Amino acid sequence: MHNSIQHYPRCDGCTFSPFCIMTHKHRSFAHPYPAIVKKHRILKRHDMLYLAKNKFHSLFIIQEGIIKTYQLDPDGKELIRGFYFASEAIGYEAICTGEYLFSAVAISDVVVCEIPYESVLELLHTKPALQKRFLHLISRQLNIGFYLAAEHAEQRLASFLLDIAARLYPLENKLEFKLPMSRQDIGNYLRLTAETVSRVFSRFQTHQIIIVKNKNVCFIQLDALKQIAEGMKYPG
The missing domain is CATH 2.60.120.10 (Jelly Rolls)
Structure with a gap:
């Protein structure tokens, strides 16, 4: 095999x-x-x-x-x-x-x-x-994982996505990638429930910041995601 x-x-x-x-x-x-x-x-x-x-x-x-x-x-x-x-x-x-x-x-x-x-x-x-x-x-x-101390779930998840993309593809400015871990594991790591993780993913998609299909993530508004990771409110 x-x-x-x-x-x-x-x-x-x-x-x-x-x-x-x-x-x-x-x-x-x-x-x-x-x-x-x-x-x-x-x-x-x-x-x-x-x-x-x-x-x-x-x-x-x-x-x-x-x-x-x-x-x-x-x-x-x-x-x-x-x-x-x-x-x-x-x-x-x-x-x-x-x-x-x-x-x-x-x-x-x-x-x-x-x-x-x-x-x-x-x-x-x-x-x-x-x-x-x-x-x-x-x-x-x-x-x-420095971002685990962030107050808001949106900030933690945005930081996590940016961190994972940068570490999976350190030599590329990758805008689309596959999340290798489950929502349950993401929530566990971020100290959030899996339901909260799903809700935040949905909010990001509603604001057209990312697109999520199964485990595939595509950054649509990279700058907006970075702003959220820095603690700013949703753009617009």
Whole structure:
């Protein structure tokens, strides 16, 4: 059976590629595993990458697909902490505690590179020029989901849509894309009910700001969506 996932790292555009390049003679990565990469893992949808409370040992770089991180509240309800896409790294939050704070599960077929944290530390020690890059990556990761503190549901959803489009297609000004997660998951992440998410989508369409068909989203008035994300009222 044909598998759409390519079984080798896709290093072009990966945020961690400068680290791999430092451990590899050729920028083209002719060998499928740069020295810093411990192994290359393939996950099917719903497969777990790691569980909360597991001992921290590695960072994981997503090469293809989407990972969802979450934790469980005292009642066992899932609280989504983030969605992560190709070229993004996960596991940073465990550096301080020594254990993963959240569970990570594939919500599509996924390919990840596992990079032992000890290898990262050794590389940062031998290649000080990479220290600034590493701090930049951590800072960028911390900024994901900053809009969750927004007061209004419209502002959160507008910010979310802009964020997802930018991260799914970082090198393109994409106006149409497919949302890879369910309305329930979107609401969970934004701390809104699925019904509220649906109502806000409907309002955006009524004002002809976006068009939504199934999971496909098309930005009609991009500037208007940005204004809403910044806390302004509907234009007009």
